[in-house]
Amino acid sequence: MSMQHALFDTVGPKARRRVAIVTVISLVAIAGLFALAYYQFYASGQLAPSKWRELLQPSTMRYLARALGNTGLAALGAAAIGLPLGLLLAVGRLSHHAWFRWPATAVIEAFRAVPVLLIIYIFMFALPQYGINPDVYWKLVIPIGLCAAATLAEVFRAGVLALPRGQGEAAAAVGMTGPQAFRLVIFPQALRVVVPALVAQAVIVVKDTAFGYVVSYSELMQSGRVLVANTGDLIQTYLVITVIYVIVNIIISRLAQRLDSVLARKRAGGGRRFTALIPGRSAIQ
Amino acid sequence: MQIILTEYLGTLLRGLGTTAVLTVIAFVASVAGGLLMATFRISPIPPLRAAGAVYVEIFRNVPLVSLLIVVVYGLPEINLNPGFVPGVIIAMTLVGTAFACETFRTGINAIGAGQIEAARSIGLTFGGIVRELILPQATRTVIGPTVTLFIGIMLSSSLATVVGVRDLTGTVSYINNKEALGITTFLVAAVLYAAISLGAAAFGARMETRLRVLR
Structure with a gap:
């Protein structure tokens, strides 16, 4: 039984009247908000056709389409850094060797605890003082990729930890070494669990590319x-x-949600939905 | 390093103070807005549910930079001028509310339909269920996610720099302009951000074990 059904079932005549009244009031309130917004635009002359004409020019649209393409290029670049580095960090943090585990943990926590913009500023203003002065594309993409790597590492790790322990134990029982078990048994299954969450992370990467405004x-x-x-x-x-x-x-x-429901059906025992488990600290910016 | 701590200590603390003010106000407002929006989304009023769903879908998917520019530079064009600091807080809160709403809704959904049926069978009204059953339990289950929300809002406050408000990030970038001390200036800010984030995470973990509801 879903939450919605538990909270209220078929209402009686009295409750129905109350729901109807509040429905009307809230519709009026929502319409009022839109009317207010419309009025503000209208009164300030921002609705004038001349103010929108430029945006509707085919040349402007082509320009914006190219810009969207560049947003895509930046997001792809960040993903190309974030995915392998994130996987590496996750493997490091899951390692039994303290020499791998501690540095990986430190890097993950550091990049999750610092705003992307600060790292972009380091690439824009601090590193050039040491003669490190890459193209603006990289000044945007590397910081986003580094922060994404830290978040993706936690996604990968959550996926591995979500697998039953028996998987690793069974791999050990048939004589696999630790790395073999990870490569052949744990990782392929974990990947299937986290793919929707990885796709959902793309939203954060796309949002972060808007910092192109800062790096020009x-x-x-x-x-x-x-x-x-x-x-x-x-x-x-x-x-x-x-x-x-x-x-x-x-x-x-939507794509992430779709993938999640498709993969959940294929997972052993129905499998639980994973999208909700995304560590979402960096999602807000 | 020395010059940052002697000559610029006051400047740095002011920047940290601005970050703190932006974070705390936006966080409190986001929690309040998130509670309201989550109530909308579980209410039996169709237009409110739809409004809540549309709001969350829009503001969860908007980059804060572009929203910030619309609020701070765009609104004055339609005769609404929030000013810089309030504008930053408004933009942060609009986005924070969407994430807070989803955080709380997840917490509410974790309670379980059985309890709500039980509450209804002893005659609690919808308002009563929300007040007596959902809120006390949901507040506990959402402690962890709420701390995550706080850290996220704190990190997002760095965007104030983009519109020229001198928060922690803006301050170190200003100090860097004047002194060119290399990466040190920025690392000071990074350490401060990390200290707040990790401190908040540790606090959250402690509250979580203390107030946990065993199910």
């Missing part, structure tokens, strides 16, 4: 700034860009 890498946000400098249609441009981000991320989230 021409992804969506930075391209928006360039557009605004040319057209002056500030709120229109940034609203459109914000909506693009939301749509892209909703598509990724």
